[in-house]
Amino acid sequence: MALIIADHIVKDYQTEDVVVHALCDVDFEIEPASFVSFVGPSGSGKTTILNLIGCLDKPSAGNLRIADTDVIGLERKESAAFRGKHLGFIFQDFNLIPVLTVYENIEYPLIMVQNIQPQERKESVSRMLAAVDMADQAHKYPHQISGGQKQRVAVARALVTNPALVLADEPTANLDSQTAYAVIGLMKKMRDDLGTTFIFSTHDTKIVGEAEVIFRLEDGRLTGKEMKGGAKP
Amino acid sequence: MTNLFKIAIRNLIRYKRRTLLTASLITIGVVFVLVFVSITGSFKAMMIGQITDSMLGHVQIHRKGYVASIDNLPLNLNMRPKAYSKIAAFLQAAPEVEAFSPRLKFGGMFSNFVETTNIRLNGIYPDREFHTVPLLTSRISEGKKTLNRGEIMIPILLAKGLKVKLGDVVVVVATNADGSVNGNQFIVSGILESATGPGGRDGYIHIEDAAEVLRMPEAEVSEVAVRLKDFSHLPAAVRQLEGNVSGEVNKEGKPIFEVHSWEQLSPFFNIARMIDVMTFFIKIMLIAIVLISIMNVMMMAVYERIREIGTIAAIGTLPGRIRSMFIIEGLCLGVVGAVIGDILGSVVILIVNLLGIRFDFAQQKGMLLTAKLQPADLLTVSVIVIIVAVAASLQPAIKASKMEPIEALRHV
Numbered sequence: 001m002a003l004i005i006a007d008h009i010v011k012d013y014q015t016e017d018v019v020v021h022a023l024c025d026v027d028f029e030i031e032p033a034s035f036v037s038f039v040g041p042s043g044s045g046k047t048t049i050l051n052l053i054g055c056l057d058k059p060s061a062g063n064l065r066i067a068d069t070d071v072i073g074l075e076r077k078e079s080a081a082f083r084g085k086h087l088g089f090i091f092q093d094f095n096l097i098p099v100l101t102v103y104e105n106i107e108y109p110l111i112m113v114q115n116i117q118p119q120e121r122k123e124s125v126s127r128m129l130a131a132v133d134m135a136d137q138a139h140k141y142p143h144q145i146s147g148g149q150k151q152r153v154a155v156a157r158a159l160v161t162n163p164a165l166v167l168a169d170e171p172t173a174n175l176d177s178q179t180a181y182a183v184i185g186l187m188k189k190m191r192d193d194l195g196t197t198f199i200f201s202t203h204d205t206k207i208v209g210e211a212e213v214i215f216r217l218e219d220g221r222l223t224g225k226e227m228k229g230g231a232k233p
Numbered sequence: 234m235t236n237l238f239k240i241a242i243r244n245l246i247r248y249k250r251r252t253l254l255t256a257s258l259i260t261i262g263v264v265f266v267l268v269f270v271s272i273t274g275s276f277k278a279m280m281i282g283q284i285t286d287s288m289l290g291h292v293q294i295h296r297k298g299y300v301a302s303i304d305n306l307p308l309n310l311n312m313r314p315k316a317y318s319k320i321a322a323f324l325q326a327a328p329e330v331e332a333f334s335p336r337l338k339f340g341g342m343f344s345n346f347v348e349t350t351n352i353r354l355n356g357i358y359p360d361r362e363f364h365t366v367p368l369l370t371s372r373i374s375e376g377k378k379t380l381n382r383g384e385i386m387i388p389i390l391l392a393k394g395l396k397v398k399l400g401d402v403v404v405v406v407a408t409n410a411d412g413s414v415n416g417n418q419f420i421v422s423g424i425l426e427s428a429t430g431p432g433g434r435d436g437y438i439h440i441e442d443a444a445e446v447l448r449m450p451e452a453e454v455s456e457v458a459v460r461l462k463d464f465s466h467l468p469a470a471v472r473q474l475e476g477n478v479s480g481e482v483n484k485e486g487k488p489i490f491e492v493h494s495w496e497q498l499s500p501f502f503n504i505a506r507m508i509d510v511m512t513f514f515i516k517i518m519l520i521a522i523v524l525i526s527i528m529n530v531m532m533m534a535v536y537e538r539i540r541e542i543g544t545i546a547a548i549g550t551l552p553g554r555i556r557s558m559f560i561i562e563g564l565c566l567g568v569v570g571a572v573i574g575d576i577l578g579s580v581v582i583l584i585v586n587l588l589g590i591r592f593d594f595a596q597q598k599g600m601l602l603t604a605k606l607q608p609a610d611l612l613t614v615s616v617i618v619i620i621v622a623v624a625a626s627l628q629p630a631i632k633a634s635k636m637e638p639i640e641a642l643r644h645v
Binding site for chain 1: 541
């Protein structure tokens with residue numbers, strides 16, 4: 001069964017005088033453990049789709065089911081709880097909490113979102129630190145590490161709660177190409193190891209090639225879907 | 234909860250200068266309030282102590298109507314010996330009473346055989362009076378700390394004015410209740426420092442001598458001064474004594490006696506009330522300082538951390554927890570300001586005491602200011618600061634918790 005089912009999704013934004021159609025009648029399904037990218041030019045609706053899948057926003061019309069849950073019907077607190085349980089986020093600007101160390105940033109969702117016991121927390125964080133190769137930087141603060149390292153920490157933070165789905169909006173936009181490939185490679189490896197579905201948006205044509213399923217967006221419409229080797233249809 | 238405190242403290246340290254400024258403002262406010270409260274409180278307590286322990290007593294009992302005419306010292310409103318014995322029985326049985334002293338008060342003429350002036354005199358049983366108003370002996374600037382029959386203690390202003398010295402023989406002349414005049418000779422045995430308030434410039438003789446001057450076969454009593462075991466229980470004790478004497482009624486069924494606390498007898502009570510009002514307004518100022526400074530700093534904190542709020546909300550932090558983060562930040566700021574303020578306030582008060590500041594109040598000269606910080610004041614001020622700090626953080630914290638993550642993440 002598909003992890004995400006989007007059915008005739010419409011998203012309009014009302015400005016003062018005009019209605020902006022950000023998404024028009026978008027349908028798609030995403031299977032578990034996929035490595036998916038939404039690509040398109042600026043303003044095509046990539047971020048809007050990721051915000052809807054991330055339960056940060058709600059569509060104006062249509063149906064959206066994630067992990068067998070109708071996320072459109074969730075209240076504000078229920079949305080937060082759903083995100084904490086099923087979703088992980090990686091941001092373009094890393095968005096690490098500056099007053100917490102690398103270790104504490106990764107630990108944060110386990111304490112503040114999932115209330116995991118200390119011993120189990122320690123094991124999970126240590127495992128993720130090792131997986132993203134940041135164990136030796138664990139006690140540094142975000143301002144003491146490089147952009148690539150920050151994004152690795154962000155990947156670890158997104159995965160530490162063992163979510164079904166990780167959303168990454170332009171995760172490589174602030175990284176040099178070598179680091180960008182390394183981060184995408186890390187995400188793919190984590191997908192292979194943990195079976196987590198990764199969905200990322202990008203406008204970088206070279207990075208797009210790393211995705212196994214590519215949804216092309218233009219002016220709020222899905223204009224194409226590409227499947228690469230091994231991807232489920 | 235520990236993690237919420239950890240994050241709050243680190244966020245406060247993150248903006249060192251702002252935190253330092255806000256905490257300093259709160260600290261200065263707390264220090265100011267503590268010093269003010271302790272100095273005014275000590276001044277008030279000292280003055281009340283002086284007034285009650287050197288002349289008034291904590292409570293006085295009179296025959297009904299006496300206090301209304303007290304300026305005239307009306308002899309016709311004295312208690313007869315039989316009435317006084319009833320009061321004495323009540324007071325001896327009252328557990329809250331430590332001591333009591335009957336006084337026979339009258340006005341008369343005082344002469345050194347060369348000059349004559351008027352005088353107000355208290356006829357007392359010396360031992361009982363000294364027990365009831367123990368600071369009276371400290372007002373005896375010259376002479377012995379006792380009073381025997383045939384002796385008189387006179388106020389210093391009178392002694393200076395009439396050039397009367399210890400051991401001099403003087404005459405006291407008074408008109409009794411029937412209108413006839415009588416006089417007796419006395420030896421000056423003590424000179425009294427003046428005190429502020431009613432009775433502060435009175436002289437003292439033995440009550441038996443007073444009865445003799447007034448030609449009373451048995452000493453009548455103008456007032457009974459009462460000393461309580463615990464001054465802090467004054468209102469309850471007054472109620473209790475009022476209850477005890479209220480059963481004594483005249484033929485018309487009206488009460489014979491009335492009970493007054495020092496507050497009803499001394500004008501200093503109004504000054505004490507003004508001090509309380511000033512203290513109240515100083516505390517209001519402290520609340521305003523804490524409220525404005527913490528609300529300002531927390532609003533800034535929320536505004537500057539909108540993207541962070543968006544991030545933690547996006548990854549699933551519940552609104553209540555986001556709210557708690559900011560409230561705890563305000564709480565920590567309040568606690569730091571209160572604790573440092575308490576410590577610095579205590580140090581300033583210690584320095585004030587070490588400096589040994591002296592002041593004059595009305596007739597009393599060179600009184601040593603002893604600022605005393607009560608644990609209750611320390612606790613009250615600290616609790617006010619902490620509660621206000623939390624209250625000031627509420628609005629910014631609620632604002633943070635209500636932010637939509639998608640909008641917060643877009644914030645630049």
